[in-house]
Amino acid sequence: MKYEVILYYKFSKIDDAEAFCTAHKAFLKELGVKGRVYISDEGINGTLGGTPVEMQRYKDFLRSLKGFEDTEFKEDAHETIPFAKLICKVRQEMVAIHVDGLNPEDGGYHMKPHEWRSVMENRDDYVMIDVRNNYESNVGHFEGAIKPDVENFYDFPQWLDEADIPKDKKVLMYCTGGIRCEKFSVLMKKKGWDDVNQLHGGILNYAKEEGGKFFKGKCFVFDDRLVVPVNKDNLEPIARCEITGKPADSYINCANMECNKLFVCSEEGAEIMEGCCSEECKASEYKRPFDAENAFKPFRKWYNYFGDDFKERELQQQ
Numbered sequence: 001m002k003y004e005v006i007l008y009y010k011f012s013k014i015d016d017a018e019a020f021c022t023a024h025k026a027f028l029k030e031l032g033v034k035g036r037v038y039i040s041d042e043g044i045n046g047t048l049g050g051t052p053v054e055m056q057r058y059k060d061f062l063r064s065l066k067g068f069e070d071t072e073f074k075e076d077a078h079e080t081i082p083f084a085k086l087i088c089k090v091r092q093e094m095v096a097i098h099v100d101g102l103n104p105e106d107g108g109y110h111m112k113p114h115e116w117r118s119v120m121e122n123r124d125d126y127v128m129i130d131v132r133n134n135y136e137s138n139v140g141h142f143e144g145a146i147k148p149d150v151e152n153f154y155d156f157p158q159w160l161d162e163a164d165i166p167k168d169k170k171v172l173m174y175c176t177g178g179i180r181c182e183k184f185s186v187l188m189k190k191k192g193w194d195d196v197n198q199l200h201g202g203i204l205n206y207a208k209e210e211g212g213k214f215f216k217g218k219c220f221v222f223d224d225r226l227v228v229p230v231n232k233d234n235l236e237p238i239a240r241c242e243i244t245g246k247p248a249d250s251y252i253n254c255a256n257m258e259c260n261k262l263f264v265c266s267e268e269g270a271e272i273m274e275g276c277c278s279e280e281c282k283a284s285e286y287k288r289p290f291d292a293e294n295a296f297k298p299f300r301k302w303y304n305y306f307g308d309d310f311k312e313r314e315l316q317q318q
């Protein structure tokens with residue numbers, strides 16, 4: 001494995017986010033790595049890919065900054081860099097929930113992966129919430145978790161208001177790397193749930209530490225890989241190809257650029273429909289030429305066809 005992919009976030013107040021971002025971007029450019037970094041006045045949220053040496057230099061750099069000394073990184077090895085370019089910019093919110101005043105310090109108990117596993121093993125009385133979007137939980141989730149049918153993280157507050165979860169229940173929540181729980185746990189506590197627990201470091205950390213026990217399917221990630229394995233003992237896809245109906249967990253964007261729908265599709269399905277989600281899209285004049293070799297690199301394709309800002313609201317989420 002030639003490259004390392006890192007995922008990280010750190011809530012720590014930044015006085016001048018613009019200046020912080022400019023300096024950060026200069027360092028990253030000089031280093032020559034790719035990925036996405038978002039900076040706001042409440043901290044930093046990023047995912048980057050490069051050689052292990054480059055990644056180490058970046059980690060050292062970030063940890064040398066005041067307030068970021070104890071930033072934790074989720075690391076994964078990969079044969080290629082799963083990003084087309086480097087994006088480093090200031091954002092209003094580190095992760096977009098569209099609710100003001102949610103301070104991560106008021107969040108739930110950070111459950112360590114081994115504690116999480118043991119709570120699941122003991123079948124304690126709890127309700128478990130998958131704090132990710134439907135297209136993420138669709139290809140992988142913890143056994144018994146509630147999977148809200150939402151397309152954006154900022155739909156979660158409304159979902160919670162309608163979900164009817166008893167306030168006296170023990171709540172377990174998880175997301176990919178932990179950042180969404182840092183906001184959602186605060187919201188739940190504010191709304192009256194007391195026993196709120198969040199998986200520290202998210203699914204990716206749990207996969208590393210506990211081998212992914214009780215996790216079915218794979219973990220959706222916001223880069224060219226799209227899904228990564230979690231439970232090494234169970235790599236069976238849990239989703240189905242929307243074209244052939246056979247088990248699959250690879251995603252593709254509809255080749256009709258006007259549609260661009262993200263859907264689960266097998267290689268066989270992609271061949272049949274030339275990368276489209278429907279016959280209608282297949283007949284569209286805005287259909288990209290089908291390229292079997294690159295059909296499953298949807299995010300890179302987005303960049304190629306639409307430039308930086310396309311679908312960025314989704315890309316910023318971890």
Ligand SMILES: [Zn+2]
Pocket residue numbers: 254255256259260261276277278281
């Ligand atoms: Zn389509």
